[in-house]
Amino acid sequence: MGGMAYSGYQNIKALVVDDFESFRQMLANMLESFGIASIDSAVTGNEVMRWCQEKDLDLILCDYNLGRGKNGQQILEELRHKIILSRKTLFILISAESSKAIVMSAYDYEPDAYLAKPITGKALKQRLDRLLQQRDEMLPIYQAIDDKNLPKATDLLNRQIMAGSRISTPCQKLLGELYLESGQIDLAEDIYRSALQVRTLDWAKVGMAKVRELQGNKGEAKTFLREIIKKNPLCMQAYDALAGIYRKEEDDEALSEILKSAVEQSPMAILRQESLAKHAIKVNDNFTAAQAFRQTVRLGTNSVHDKLDNHIQFGRSTAQLLRDDQSAAVDLSREVIKDLEEVGSRFAMSEEQSVMTLFVESQVLAGQGNTRKAKEVLQMAEEKYSKLETESDLDTDLSMAQALKDTGNKEASDQVLSRLVQEYKNDQSALEKIDPYLDEPISQRNRGTVTSINKRGIGFYEANKFEEAIRCFDSARKLFPNHIGIQLNLVQSIDGELRARGYDKETYYKAMRIIDIVKRNITGDHPQYDRYLQLQDMIGAHSREV
């Protein structure tokens, strides 16, 4: 009885995907013996897309490993992302791994089922019997959802749940989601509560956390989600929900933490890597940003989520890392150069985009110390830039200014920046974007920020709280890496710390590194030039190494 045979095979349209002819044939033979008449086969992702658009498929049996090109998971990703796959199509991933172990929750999308090799005819039949039967029972519900007939969908789902049918659990999950989406929070709560009465299951607890959040009880929602993660570190929905709450609360620190641990658990999920990387940029954590963008670039091969911007950002964050500490980014910078040289073959780039990648490449080369090549690439970029037919983007112009500066042409860089300041003088949000490239910020908001940080830091310094002062100026420096006043304030605080606590190698070197950065930026006519020389001597006096 458990294995009740499915009776509708003659109407099923199936697609078999594998790069081995013999395996495709074997699967096709099995399907044929079940009574399926319409069986097509495909080898590559593109072929799958074509079949999906041509035929209203019921079933896709797809091998995970397809040799070159997209793997089975990436095909599924593209189908779901482009919404080519309808709810009624079953996507079954076949893998030689102990199936879900490698794939489970490590990705952004899950198939309807996993099948482990070796596959026997009888086992496949039983699995399909069950899956297709369940699908058929769900069809009227899917239809109601596709028709946007919510009352009908919830009514059908409730009936299945009341009857305690075989599909009652998937129905509960779906109903809870529908209630949440449609804002019927109390009804959703009922669903999750009754599920939780039977047993603590992750999906119900995550659902309950979402209910609490929507009820305005964020604290309890967070507690629930943290509990789930503690018990089951692989419950990715809990990370995603928790990250959503932190994002709304603008709790940058907690958001960083949760995104980092989510990525640790599911390193293959390109979208999670991307959101970690973008958040890291926001909080000026260049190290994390460069690492995470590196992953988005690596995972982007064959993925529908590959984006040119990820490649550019990978380069930019690495260049920034190099400016800060050359030794930290040796491997990264090598990978960036290789990637940027190949990126043209991966994307159809506009002229401006290719100019942009050249500017970034030049920055990274300069950071590596390869000034000659950096200048060559910059020259190439400038030539292309001069031929651009459309007005260039602020981002492109800023990258140019940075590349000029990195290759030692501060004068030209300053000229570009002053032109930009003039051009955008009435656009505060653009000015805020320009600020980090300037010696002193120019937008009202950032000027205010600098003033208040300085005030706070100086307060700490004067109270001899050097550690706090250092922390304060350090975070300001990340916001405005070219602000000479802030950097000198930081150096002066470190000097205070060294005087108060005595010599410490690491602290001393930190001060020397910052003095080095200032040296590259400052000119003799700068109002703080004398102060810079004085601080350089003061720090130098701490050294015991000859």
Add this chain to the structure above:
Amino acid sequence: MENSRESLDFSLILASSVHDMKNSVGMLLNSLEEYIHESDETDPAQEKRIATLQYEGSRISGELIQLLSIYRMQDQRLPVQIDENFVMDTFDDQIARNDMLFQTRGIQVDVECDDNLRWYYDNELVGGVIHNILINCARYTREKIVLAAVVENNQLCIEIADDGGGYPSAMIDAPINEDRGVSFESGSTNLGLYFASKVAALHVQNDQCGSISLANGGTLGGGRFIMRLP
């Protein structure tokens, strides 16, 4: 320091090599099944050889999968996905997976389980345990295996019984843990039982933890493997 890194690398090499072997054995088993399908073998001696090929192949495959799982458990990289499952479906899957083996060996497999019995466990892992025990039973039973499941004291109790000579008493009495050692003489690593006990222990509910035990006798009079899941 150097040393520990080396041994770490070696276990990684071992794991990836085991992974390769497992895939190859999978291909062998698939071809073998196709061969059995297509040939109308009537020679009993030949049939017996095929049965041996299949049994040993399944055994290698099962053992390699266990090795990989244990490797991942150690690393805490084995995802445990506890969900509601129909016990009957889990049984059906494992019986179907070994269908050829039972056919070629002339073994009858009976199931005693309510169609609608649902329980909470990781289907993949528990299925793997049942698979291993079934293969083991196929070797030691005479002609019959019974797969049974009931809920007792809020625990799912799965029993796999056969009508063979039963488990040796030394095995029944000994605690099942990793220190039990490997008996190269008997050719038994007891890896299967170790794996089963680990899988059971991964199922925890309200301070109760899953367990396994061995016994002899019962209605079939042979060996009985029992797994309890809270």
